Amino acid sequence: MGVPKPQQRFYTPSSHPFNNNYMFNGDIASHSITGFYKNAKIFITGATGFVDKALVEKLLRTCDELDSLYLLMRPKRGMNIEQRLKELLKNPVFNRIREKNPDAFDKVKAVAGDVSAPNLGLSDGDKEKLVEHCNIVFHSAATVKFNEDLKNAVTLNTLGTKQVLELCREMKNLKSFVHVSTAYSNSDKYTVDETVYEPPHDPNAVINSIKVLPNEGIEILSKKILGKHPNTYTLTKAMAEHLVLESSSQIPAAVVRPSIITAAWKEPYPGWVDNVSGITGIFMECGRGTIKSIICDDKCTMDLIPVDIVVNTIITAAWHTAAHPSNTMRVYNCTSGTTNPISWKEFGRLTQKYWLEYPSKYVTWYPGFTYRTSRAMHVICAHLFHLLPSAFLDVFLYCTKQKPIMLKISRKFYSALDAGKFFSTNEWDFKTSTMAALVSAVRDAEDGANFEIDMTAENGFNWNFYLKDFTxxxxxxxxxxxxxxxxxxxxxxxxxxxxxxxxQAVTIYSIVKLALHQCT
Incomplete structure (x- = not known):
């Protein structure tokens, strides 16, 4: 399959339907990022996720003259949205705000809704409030599961984006819409430019199909439409980007594509992280000694990006879109592989080094793992070193009247390793000219130092120190x-x-003894 010709929508800033509202405070918005956010009313989807917790914290702490943050939430685990908001604000990520400016939390308001529901599940009153008053939208609500079934992935990632865009088109004072995608939305290509590519299938046709097809039909459709995409996640994010591009002639939009998001470099605290999805969970289990084998080509570049770099990119992309308008919708490849790369081999070495230096009391086996490109050998090792020891531990836990959970945990991370093997055995050339332009614009802003998005070695980023903080x-x-x-x-x-x-000595002795016995 050849690389599709990039498709871009164009609009002229002077004739843009929202041009009269492009800046909050006149020319100050082009020189001051915080000035752009003064009196802003911001709508955020996915606010309980890892990235958006950091996003909310950064906005409250740095853009302290903003007016309101409206967080789309749905009741969950028996809690209503007010209870979920209180639970969210208890997170350690907000400790600095809690200590210095607790009144800032009054600006955070929960809005009942769900990106998968018609009209986002908004009440008439809430919808009217958002349409009349909101002027910035950050959309990052999504399922990030690689093994998500097609119906859920399309509903949350593609249809959800379409419905957020429909709301944005009704907003009367919209200045910027930023869609948080993924650098791997075009993982079927080696070179990925900062542009939106034509997706392999029409998003609206796929959305309509999953609405009417029975589950059996959706399974058949899933097998047919993935093509060279490794999973439903990358496919549905690619289709979502195309929907944003289609709307960019009507709303001021931008797309931010982070690669593999990991712990904070600097803010709010070095090493802050609060989930175990993706590489963080694998990193943790390597440290606990429960992962011994990983399918990986250790010569490949591992494209990691700290969460605070992602958050600052999202915030400054919204400012960039409004204060420095472009004739094309900007796409920002928020990645590290071309500016400050680290190989899987070096990552593994530093992982081993720092988990031995700073072991956790929850270490289960002595840390040590091996990268393998042979799937057959990995399966053998996974059963010998992951599943079998976990089963023995569960027997011990059961006998001591404790809950046997090790086999369940082991299977979970084995599944994660299997789902991620496509990304650990391949590498991509992410072009970053638009991201570089943003770095330059932020550097020139009078308060740009508060929004660090440059993680080059020249700017002080060091993988050795970062992996220590990550640990x-x-x-x-x-x-x-x-x-x-x-x-x-x-x-x-x-x-x-x-x-x-x-x-190991007993095992080697037993094998030698068995071999000698067979010989005699």
Whole structure:
């Protein structure tokens, strides 16, 4: 399949239907990012996710003259939206705001809704409020599961985006709409430009199909339409981008494409992270010693991007779109592979180094893993070193009247490794000229230093130091393991080391003895 010719929509800023409202405070918006956000009323989807927690925190802490943040939420786990908002604001990510300016939380308002519901599930009153008053929209609500079934992926990622765009087209004072996509929306191509490519299938036709087809028909459709896309996630995000492009002739829009999002570099705290999806979960389990084999070509570049770089890119992309309008919709490849690359091999070395230096009290086996390109060998090793030991541990837990959960956890991460193998055995050339232009514009802004988006080595980003902070962040924020446990964790790690050596010696002895017995 050849690379489709990039398709872009054009609009002339002087004739744009929203041109009269492009700046909040006159020319100050072009020179000051925080000035652009003064009195802003912002609508955010996906606000309970990892990225958007950091986004809300950054907006409240840095753009302190904004008016309101409206967060789209749905009741969940028996909690209404007000309870979910209170739970969200208890997160450690907001500690700096809690200490210095707790009144800022009054600006955060929950709006009942769901991106998968018709009209986003908004009440008439809430919809009218958003249409009349909101002037910036950040849309990042999505399912990021690689193995999501087609119906859910289309509903959440593609249809959800379409419905947010429909709301935006009704907004009377919209200045910027930023769609958070993924750098892997075009993973079927090696070179990925900062442009929206024609998707392999018409998004509206796919949306209509999943609405009317029975589940059996959707399964058949899924097998046919994936093409060279590795999963429903990348396909549905590609289709969502196309819908944004179609709307860019009517609304001031931009697309931000982060690669693999990881812990914070600097803000709100070095190493802050609060989920275990994707690479963070694998990184954590490598540190706990429960992952011993990974399908990976260690020569490939591993494209990681810290969450605070992503958040600052989203915030400044909205400013860039309104304060420095372009004749084409901008797409920002928010990636590190071309500016400050790290290989899977080096990532693995630093992972091993820092988990041995800062072990957690929750370490289960002595850390150590191997990259493999052979799927057959990986399956054998996974059963020997992942599933079998987990089953033995579950037997022990059951016998000691504890809940047996190790096999379930092991299967979960084995599945994650399997789902991610496409990304760990390939690499991409992400072009970043538009991202570079944003870096330059932010540098020239009078408050650009508050919105760091340059992670080059020249700007001080160092993978060695970052992986150390990543390790400590997972330890503190995910495992809830205070650094005070480090001495006892090192004692435990030492015991596991000698247990591993004894186990290896016994295993080798048994194999040799069995071989000699067979020979005689």
């Amino acid at each position: 400590l962040g997972v330890r503190q924020y995910v495992l809830k393991d205070d650094i005070s446990s480090l001495p006892s964790a090192k004692v435990k790690l030492n015991r596991l080391y000698w247990f591993q050596k004894v186990f």
